[in-house]
Amino acid sequence: MTDLIQATSPAPEAGAGPRRRSRSLTGEAMAQLGRSPLVWIALAILVVLAAMAIAPGLFTKVDPQRCILLNSRKPPAYGSWFGFDIQGCDVFARTVHGARASLSVALLATIGSTLIGGVLGLVAGFKGGAIDAVISRVTDVVLGLPTLLGAIVILATLGSSGNGVLRLALVLSVLGWATEARLMRASVLQTREADYVHAARAAGASSIRIALRHVLPNSVAPLLVLATLSLGGYVGTEATLSYLGLGLQPPVVSWGTAISDAQPYLASAPHMLLFPSLVLTVTVLALVLLGEAVRRAFDPRSR
Amino acid sequence: MTGYILRRLLQFIPVFLGTTFVVFFLAWGMPGDPLAGKCGDRECPDAFVAAATEEFKLDRPLIVRYGYYLADLGRGDLGRSFTGRDVSEQLVAAFPATVRLALLAVLIEVLLGVTIGVVAALRPGKAFDTTTMMVGLGIIAFPSFVIANLAQLVFGVRLGWFPVTVSDPTSFAELLLPAIVLALAHQVTLSRLTRSAVIETMQSDYIRTARAKGLGEARIVAVHALRNSLIPAVTYVGKDIGGLLAGAVVVEGVFNISGVGGLIVQSIRSHDGITIVGAVTVVVVAYLFINLLVDLSYAVLDPRIRYD
Numbered sequence: 001m002t003d004l005i006q007a008t009s010p011a012p013e014a015g016a017g018p019r020r021r022s023r024s025l026t027g028e029a030m031a032q033l034g035r036s037p038l039v040w041i042a043l044a045i046l047v048v049l050a051a052m053a054i055a056p057g058l059f060t061k062v063d064p065q066r067c068i069l070l071n072s073r074k075p076p077a078y079g080s081w082f083g084f085d086i087q088g089c090d091v092f093a094r095t096v097h098g099a100r101a102s103l104s105v106a107l108l109a110t111i112g113s114t115l116i117g118g119v120l121g122l123v124a125g126f127k128g129g130a131i132d133a134v135i136s137r138v139t140d141v142v143l144g145l146p147t148l149l150g151a152i153v154i155l156a157t158l159g160s161s162g163n164g165v166l167r168l169a170l171v172l173s174v175l176g177w178a179t180e181a182r183l184m185r186a187s188v189l190q191t192r193e194a195d196y197v198h199a200a201r202a203a204g205a206s207s208i209r210i211a212l213r214h215v216l217p218n219s220v221a222p223l224l225v226l227a228t229l230s231l232g233g234y235v236g237t238e239a240t241l242s243y244l245g246l247g248l249q250p251p252v253v254s255w256g257t258a259i260s261d262a263q264p265y266l267a268s269a270p271h272m273l274l275f276p277s278l279v280l281t282v283t284v285l286a287l288v289l290l291g292e293a294v295r296r297a298f299d300p301r302s303r
Numbered sequence: 304m305t306g307y308i309l310r311r312l313l314q315f316i317p318v319f320l321g322t323t324f325v326v327f328f329l330a331w332g333m334p335g336d337p338l339a340g341k342c343g344d345r346e347c348p349d350a351f352v353a354a355a356t357e358e359f360k361l362d363r364p365l366i367v368r369y370g371y372y373l374a375d376l377g378r379g380d381l382g383r384s385f386t387g388r389d390v391s392e393q394l395v396a397a398f399p400a401t402v403r404l405a406l407l408a409v410l411i412e413v414l415l416g417v418t419i420g421v422v423a424a425l426r427p428g429k430a431f432d433t434t435t436m437m438v439g440l441g442i443i444a445f446p447s448f449v450i451a452n453l454a455q456l457v458f459g460v461r462l463g464w465f466p467v468t469v470s471d472p473t474s475f476a477e478l479l480l481p482a483i484v485l486a487l488a489h490q491v492t493l494s495r496l497t498r499s500a501v502i503e504t505m506q507s508d509y510i511r512t513a514r515a516k517g518l519g520e521a522r523i524v525a526v527h528a529l530r531n532s533l534i535p536a537v538t539y540v541g542k543d544i545g546g547l548l549a550g551a552v553v554v555e556g557v558f559n560i561s562g563v564g565g566l567i568v569q570s571i572r573s574h575d576g577i578t579i580v581g582a583v584t585v586v587v588v589a590y591l592f593i594n595l596l597v598d599l600s601y602a603v604l605d606p607r608i609r610y611d
Contacts, residue, residue, distance in 0.1 A: 141321035144591065146549035149583045153329045156571055156579045236446045240553060243448050245571055259449065263557075266456050277449040285444035 029297035039293045045286040052099035062093035064253050075271055082275040085261060094253050095276050101254035102280070104165050105172070106234035112173025114227045117180025118220070124181065125188025126211050135181070143178040147237060150175040155246040164248040168241065172234055183226055187219040194218070225295045232287030239280055255280045308599055315595050319588070326587055327372050330580040331365070381581030384570070390581035393566060400473045401562035404555065405547055407475060407482035409540060416490040417536060420497025421529065427502055439491035447550055451484045451557040468559040481558045485550050489543055496539050500532035541597030545590040
């Protein structure tokens with residue numbers, strides 16, 4: 001069966017035309033990324049946001065928890081760029097300090113779902129047989145459940161206890177790994193039949209060694225691309241869940257909680273909602289642009 | 304084809320069991336007290352714990368309880384909320400609004416997505432293509448609840464073009480703005496898919512033949528190209544209904560629509576766990592059935608795909 005496919009598919013050289021083969025696939029992808037101005041803009045935005053998350057003190061000296069009710073709902077003015085929210089807290093300070101919680105959830109959820117999906121996909125693709133069948137069916141089922149609905153059920157059931165950021169990241173990882181697993185499995189299935197894997201097997205390498213040293217490094221690229229893309233999605237999901245009252249809860253400061261607090265006063269004090277939303281949108285946009293660029297750079301067909 | 308339909312129906316059984324088990328497990332099987340959050344903000348009283356242990360058979364193994372849950376689901380019994388209202392009755396009352404909203408949103412999504420996709424494909428890389436792509440990225444980056452709130456503020460409150468909230472029972476006119484908001488983000492992927500499919504089709508031999516015959520460009524696009532480009536679009540719309548239903552939770556919450564999504568949002572606010580689980584179960588089961596119907600419709604719609 002595989003021989004038939006290999007025999008009928010055109011040889012890779014045909015139609016490819018002259019191409020410089022001086023760089024590796026990764027090197028070429030990186031070079032392509034470096035040439036795009038959008039990538040640099042997105043990276044610059046993300047560096048600023050990361051600095052906000054790590055050291056919010058660099059951006060504002062105002063304490064986000066020090067709120068003066070007298071200032072409630074005051075519009076933007078000199079000294080308070082983004083105005084004040086309903087409790088009289090500085091919106092700019094809260095937006096800056098909210099970066100840490102919002103970005104932590106997205107980063108942890110991405111790491112969690114990539115790890116779960118990556119391991120399951122690797123095992124399913126490498127082992128095949130009954131293990132593959134079981135993992136693939138479970139993947140289908142989890143994939144069929146919209147993340148938002150699943151998260152609503154878990155979070156509504158768990159009640160609000162424990163560390164909000166960790167709990168939310170864990171819930172999103174448990175629900176979000178299926179796409180990763182499916183992608184990783186497909187990628188491993190391709191790599192598994194490569195000549196160097198057969199060579200390693202013939203040389204007597206153990207299964208675990210082949211899986212970790214030969215198959216994993218050569219099949220992990222699509223997974224990392226997907227991880228970049230899903231970061232932006234998780235920032236949005238955190239905000240949506242916090243907005244519904246299920247994600248992060250006050251006193252944790254995050255963009256989602258800020259937007260959620262501001263929603264009832266949208267008509268009279270739109271600045272309370274506008275500024276955190278704007279920062280959230282710019283973040284997601286930067287992540288999506290970066291993810292798209294990375295995906296295109298690593299996809300040989302789009303060259 | 305009959306064989307395909309039968310096989311697809313058989314495949315549906317394990318997926319249905321698996322998905323309902325996941326929802327059941329998320330609600331009742333996670334580590335921790337399964338009754339936490341089921342009584343609103345306060346601790347459950349002892350009498351409730353005793354009654355709930357009896358009613359939900361909490362002293363039995365998880366798999367046995369899943370059996371009871373399935374049996375209850377089959378009878379349409381989704382339990383009672385902690386205020387004593389029957390969850391199924393609430394859902395039956397809420398369903399028409401959600402169905403209307405979803406239908407309208409799918410209609411708008413297809414109209415917008417296919418039109419934008421086709422127009423962008425005719426001149427790829429030109430102004431319209433680039434503009435719609437940038438606007439699309441912007442729409443995706445905006446969380447839907449922000450778009451919903453802004454649309455409500457601008458078009459509902461300030462300009463007064465649309466009603467701000469929706470009455471019960473709803474009319475299609477009132478649901479127009481919420482449906483547009485719901486369709487906006489989903490339309491982006493659809494238009495990109497349609498665009499690449501049309502670009503590919505326009506390069507095929509039979510389009511060249513049609514040109515050689517001297518047919519007008521409009522007829523070539525509308526009759527020859529579009530029809531064969533729509534298959535990925537139909538697939539996407541079918542698979543996307545789950546995301547649309549999840550998005551409806553947020554949109555119904557913002558516009559105060561008393562549909563299933565609005566019911567979920569209200570139940571979250573009143574910490575009514577049993578209603579949430581019931582409503583999500585019904586949405587997920589509805590989504591599974593819609594996917595089944597979409598898959599089955601291929602066997603009828605697309606003669607090029609053989610199912611044997």
